[in-house]
Amino acid sequence: MDPHRVAVPVLDGMPLFEIGVVGEVFGMPRPDLLRRPYAVQVCTVGREPVRTQGARITITADAGLDQVRRADTVVVPALPSYDAKVPAELVDALREASRHGARVAAICTGAFALATAGLLDGRRATTHWMHAAALADRFPAVEVDPGVLYVVDGSVSTSAGTAAGLDLCLELVRHDHGTAVAAEVARRLVVPPHRQGGQAQYVSTPLPDTSSSALAPLLDWARSRLDQALTLRLLAREADVTTRTLTRRFTAELGMPPLQWLTSERVRRAQQLLEDTDLSVEEIARRCGLGTGANLRVHFVRQAGVTPSAYRAAFFAAPDVGPHRSNHLQVSQPPLG
Structure with a gap:
């Protein structure tokens, strides 16, 4: 059986974690679990090497945006910044992939790339809570929901920041292979198969400075x-x-x-x-x-x-019980099904 082709378009300055999440979920061989294997291909604009944000690791890809156009699933990682210019070549490739029936997803600020391509118009979507207002302001045709970890709206999906990209990728595995397989992949990654709640529990909402106020x-x-x-x-x-x-x-x-x-x-x-x-x-x-x-x-x-x-x-932060306190985290294994 031909593999399910997953294309990951990367730009210079993208964060490494969001790129790695896609490779970890879809790129690891799991012949004992998957009826149809995934084949992940990292794609660059012009096939030039890119440097990741933070760790400054160089990524050399063996594919260009032609593979994005032919993919079964396209996952756009977080952009270098929420206001980064999305190359016209990538916009065109995303539109063509969608026209050909590809499933298109974005992690964090990758949603801005999908919105630039018009793929979120009339759809519900999300992004990192820090940039949700900017997404709604720049793209009024998009129904932005800042409170959820991810949104699957037909063939187009978006997620909140960083770790929520992992939640979304597991959801796509669940769609392809069922709940039991997605739960087992989560077990092997030592993460819950489904996190409760949305971004609201992680949002830092600073209080207004009222120190000089009459209140x-x-x-x-x-x-x-x-x-x-x-x-x-x-x-x-x-x-x-x-x-x-x-x-x-x-x-x-x-x-x-x-x-x-x-x-x-x-x-x-x-x-x-x-x-x-x-x-x-x-x-x-x-x-x-x-x-x-x-x-x-x-x-x-x-x-x-x-x-x-x-x-x-x-x-919950367990109280310190002395100088020999363990820093190990106990992880309960998620059930299958």
Whole structure:
């Protein structure tokens, strides 16, 4: 049986990891698993060697963009930068590959290449959360979803940053060979076959600098009392303003009303406690002022995209037990099926 041809177009300055992910998932021989093997071909514009970002490793490819045009699957790694110019030759090759029925995918900012080629018009897509707004702004015909790890929209797929490219590649294997095979490939890579949640759990959302704001004393006061019953009326009384005035100031300076800010702060505190302590979800909910574990879960999923338990599993830092603390990570093997 002819192999499934996977083309990986690379440009000078692309990150090495995103290129390597494609080779690791599709390029390793797995005759005991795959009904139809993959054949990965790295392709360059003009067949000139390229230097990767960071490690500055030189990649010499034996194929040009003609192989992109003839591929069964094309995976575009992250671009050198989200605003990098996409060569016209690559744009043409991507369009032709799509016209001929190829499955086209992008990792991280590779989505900008697909969007430049018009392949995301009218489709749902994603990219790294840091650049999702830029993608939506530059390509208004694309429905950008910044909260997910990857999107498969028909024959066109996109993923969030870096490791999410691995999630997407495993999803493509699942589509080709089934869930059991994808789970076994994940097992051999020592990664989960499917991660819970989306990018929201990884997004760093810095608070506005309010140190010089008239709200600063009130914010500090409220943060020190998150475990207490704080109402809009109580916040307004502490600030010595009307509830209407307080709401107007919060919206102008923080972009949200007071009680929404308060809930956001309580979820942030819950994240910290989930990372740093082994307190139960019920106890964390009480300490954050969210009352019950069920209430915490509702707000936590809404803000972080995963349940508190899933967040703890991903981010919990075990306490240091002394100078001989082990740095090994225990990995449970994912089940087949």
